[in-house]
Amino acid sequence: MKDIVISVRNLTKKFGSFTAVDNVSFDVRRGEIFGFLGANGAGKTTAMRMLCGLSYPTSGSGSVAGYDIISQSEEIKRHIGYMSQKFSLYNDLTVWENIDLFAGIYGLGRADTKERAVKLLRRLNFEQERDTLVGSLPLGWKQKLAFAIATIHNPEVVFLDEPTGGVDPITRRQFWELIYEATERGTTIFVTTHYMDEAEYCSRVSIMVDGEVRALDTPAHLKQQFAASSMDEVFRTLARGATRGE
Amino acid sequence: MKNNFISFVKKESLHILRDKRTMLIVMLIPVILMILFGFAISTEVNNVNVAIVAPHRSDGVKEAVERLASNDYFTFLGYIDEEQADEYLRSGKVTAVIVFDTEYDRNVALAKSGVPVKPVIELILDASNVNTAGSAAAYLQSVLLGSASEQAMFETRMLFNPQMKSAYNFVPGIMGAIFILVCAMMTSVSIVREKETGTMEVLLVSPVRPFKIIFAKMIPYFTISCIVLVTILMLARYLLEVPMSGGVGGIFALSLLYLVLSLSLGLFVSTITKTQVAALLISAMVMLMPILMLSGLLFPIENLPKFFQAVSTIVPARWYIDAIRKMMIQGLPIIAVWKDCIILLAMTALLLAVSLKKFNDKLE
Numbered sequence: 001m002k003d004i005v006i007s008v009r010n011l012t013k014k015f016g017s018f019t020a021v022d023n024v025s026f027d028v029r030r031g032e033i034f035g036f037l038g039a040n041g042a043g044k045t046t047a048m049r050m051l052c053g054l055s056y057p058t059s060g061s062g063s064v065a066g067y068d069i070i071s072q073s074e075e076i077k078r079h080i081g082y083m084s085q086k087f088s089l090y091n092d093l094t095v096w097e098n099i100d101l102f103a104g105i106y107g108l109g110r111a112d113t114k115e116r117a118v119k120l121l122r123r124l125n126f127e128q129e130r131d132t133l134v135g136s137l138p139l140g141w142k143q144k145l146a147f148a149i150a151t152i153h154n155p156e157v158v159f160l161d162e163p164t165g166g167v168d169p170i171t172r173r174q175f176w177e178l179i180y181e182a183t184e185r186g187t188t189i190f191v192t193t194h195y196m197d198e199a200e201y202c203s204r205v206s207i208m209v210d211g212e213v214r215a216l217d218t219p220a221h222l223k224q225q226f227a228a229s230s231m232d233e234v235f236r237t238l239a240r241g242a243t244r245g246e
Numbered sequence: 247m248k249n250n251f252i253s254f255v256k257k258e259s260l261h262i263l264r265d266k267r268t269m270l271i272v273m274l275i276p277v278i279l280m281i282l283f284g285f286a287i288s289t290e291v292n293n294v295n296v297a298i299v300a301p302h303r304s305d306g307v308k309e310a311v312e313r314l315a316s317n318d319y320f321t322f323l324g325y326i327d328e329e330q331a332d333e334y335l336r337s338g339k340v341t342a343v344i345v346f347d348t349e350y351d352r353n354v355a356l357a358k359s360g361v362p363v364k365p366v367i368e369l370i371l372d373a374s375n376v377n378t379a380g381s382a383a384a385y386l387q388s389v390l391l392g393s394a395s396e397q398a399m400f401e402t403r404m405l406f407n408p409q410m411k412s413a414y415n416f417v418p419g420i421m422g423a424i425f426i427l428v429c430a431m432m433t434s435v436s437i438v439r440e441k442e443t444g445t446m447e448v449l450l451v452s453p454v455r456p457f458k459i460i461f462a463k464m465i466p467y468f469t470i471s472c473i474v475l476v477t478i479l480m481l482a483r484y485l486l487e488v489p490m491s492g493g494v495g496g497i498f499a500l501s502l503l504y505l506v507l508s509l510s511l512g513l514f515v516s517t518i519t520k521t522q523v524a525a526l527l528i529s530a531m532v533m534l535m536p537i538l539m540l541s542g543l544l545f546p547i548e549n550l551p552k553f554f555q556a557v558s559t560i561v562p563a564r565w566y567i568d569a570i571r572k573m574m575i576q577g578l579p580i581i582a583v584w585k586d587c588i589i590l591l592a593m594t595a596l597l598l599a600v601s602l603k604k605f606n607d608k609l610e
Contacts, residue, residue: 082452088448092261106250
C-alpha cells in the first residue's frame with residue numbers, strides 16, 4: 001500500500017436529486033497511467049474535480065499525494081498538475097510568458113524557472129518559438145506545451161481531462177510520448193479520454209457508467225474478461241447498459 | 247508566495263497591453279464623451295432664430311430689436327407680417343416670434359408712470375422642445391425687459407455657475423458614468439473571459455489563492471482608470487474651464503474611492519455571470535441605465551417620482567456625482583461631503599465582501 005498515490009473510498013457527489021458520482025472506490029499506484037473512461041455524462045469530470053480540490057464530495061473520502069481531499073485541498077493543489085479539455089494557456093501571451101507565469105504560480109524561483117523553461121523548450125523542440133504568441137501555434141503544439149507547463153513544478157500526479165480532444169493522430173502519438181516520459185520521471189498520470197486506442201496505452205483503466213465504476217483492470221485483463229478484441233469493444237459492451245443520456 | 251502575485255499582475259498587464267483596440271477605446275471614450283457633452287450637447291440656449299412682427303417701427307421698438315440682434319444667443323431674421331408668423335414657426339425657420347404692440351412706445355411710457363396696461367410684447371415660441379422654449383423665453387424676457395420697464399424687478403444672481411454653462415453640470419455626471427463603464431465592464435469581462443476559456447479552472451486548481459487572482463486583476467485596471475481620471479480632470483480644468491475651486495486633492499481622493507467601488511462592482515458582476523456577453527450586458531445596460539436616469543446626471547433627483555428617488559439611493563453614481571458637483575462647482579472641501587464619502591465607502595466594503603465570499607475556490 002506504500003505506493004498508492006490516489007486513494008478513493010465510497011466517493012459520492014449529488015447535485016440535488018441527481019447522483020453524478022455514485023459510491024466510487026479505487027486506488028492509483030505511483031508512476032502508473034490510470035485511464036479514467038466513460039461516456040459523456042458518466043461522471044468522469046465531476047469525480048476528477050473532487051480529486052483536484054475543485055469541488056467537495058457529498059460523502060465518502062479520498063486522498064491525493066498523501067493529502068485528504070476534504071480538509072487539505074490547498075496542499076493537494078501544490079502537488080498536482082492539471083490540464084483541462086479546454087485549452088488552458090493564454091493565447092495572448094508568448095510561449096515564454098506562459099511558462100514564466102505558471103512557474104511563478106507554483107512558486108518557482110527566478111533561476112529555477114529559467115533552468116526548467118530552457119529544458120522544457122529543448123525537450124519540446126520549441127526553442128525558436130520562445131517569443132511566439134501561443135495563440136498562433138497549431139493546436140497540437142499548444143496541447144504539448146500545455147502538458148509540459150502542467151508538469152513544470154514536477155507534480156506527483158497530473159490530471160489530464162481529455163487532453164487530446166480534436167488533435168490529429170500523429171500529434172496524439174507525440175503527446176503520449178510526453179506522457180510516457182513524465183511517468184519515467186516518477187509522475188503519476190490520471191487521464192480521461194474518449195479515444196479507445198489511447199485506453200490501450202494506459203497501465204490500468206477504469207470505466208465509469210452512470211456514475212459508477214463498472215470495470216477496473218489492465219487493458220489486457222479487461223479484454224480477456226469481456227472476451228473482446230479491443231478496448232473499444234469492452235467499452236461498448238459496458239456502455240450499452242447505460243441509462244443516462246448525454 | 248509573493249512571487250506568484252507579481253507574476254499575476256504582470257500577466258494581467260500584458261493582457262491589457264496586447265489588446266490595443268480595447269485599450270484605445272477605453273482611453274478615447276472618456277475624451278470623446280467629455281468633448282461631446284462639454285461642447286456639442288448642451289442645454290444652453292444658442293442660436294435661437296427670432297423674427298419680429300412690428301407694425302409700427304417706433305424708436306422704442308428699434309432700440310429693443312437692436313439689443314436683441316447684438317446678442318450672441320439670438321439670430322435676428324428680420325421683420326415679418328403677423329400672418330407669416332404661423333408659417334415661420336411651423337416650418338421651423340424660427341423658434342420665437344416677437345410681436346410688438348402698435349402702441350408700444352406709449353404703453354411703455356404709461357407702464358413707467360405706474361399705470362397698469364395690457365402686455366405690450368407678445369412672445370410666441372415653438373415649444374416642441376420644452377427646454378429650449380423655456381430657456382429662450384426667460385432669456386428673451388430679460389433682454390427685452392431692459393427697455394420695456396425700469397420697474398423694480400427681481401435681481402437674480404446665479405451663484406457658482408453665473409454663465410449657466412452646461413459643462414459644469416455634465417462633467418461630474420460623465421465622471422460618474424465613465425468609471426463604472428471602464429472599471430466595472432473591463433474587470434467583469436476579463437474575469438468572466440477566463441471562466442469561458444477554461445483558464446480560470448486551471449488557476450483554481452493551482453495553489454494561488456482566489457483573492458490574489460482578483461487583486462492582481464484589479465491593479466492594472468486601477469492604473470488605467472487613474473490615467474483616465476487624470477485625463478478627464480485635465481480636460482475639465484483646461485478645456486471646459488470647470489473651476490474646481492474646492493481643491494483638486496479632494497476631488498482626486500473621492501474619485502479614487504469611486505474607482506475602487508467600480509472595480510468591486512465589476513467583480514460582483516463577474517461572480518454572477520458565466521459568459522462575457524452576459525457580463526457586458528449587465529455592466530452596460532443594467533448599470534448604465536440607472537446611472538443615466540437615476541443619478542442626477544440628466545434629471546435632477548428632486549424631480550423624480552418618490553419611488554425612483556428611493557431607488558436612486560442604491561445607485562453609487564448618485565452619491566459620487568452629488569459630491570463631485572459640490573466640490574467642483576461650489577468649491578466645497580471634501581469634509582463638506584463626508585456623508586457621500588461614507589455611503590460610497592460602505593457600498594465598496596459591502597460589494598467587496600459579497601464578491602470575495604461568492605468568488606471562492608470551488609467551481610460550483
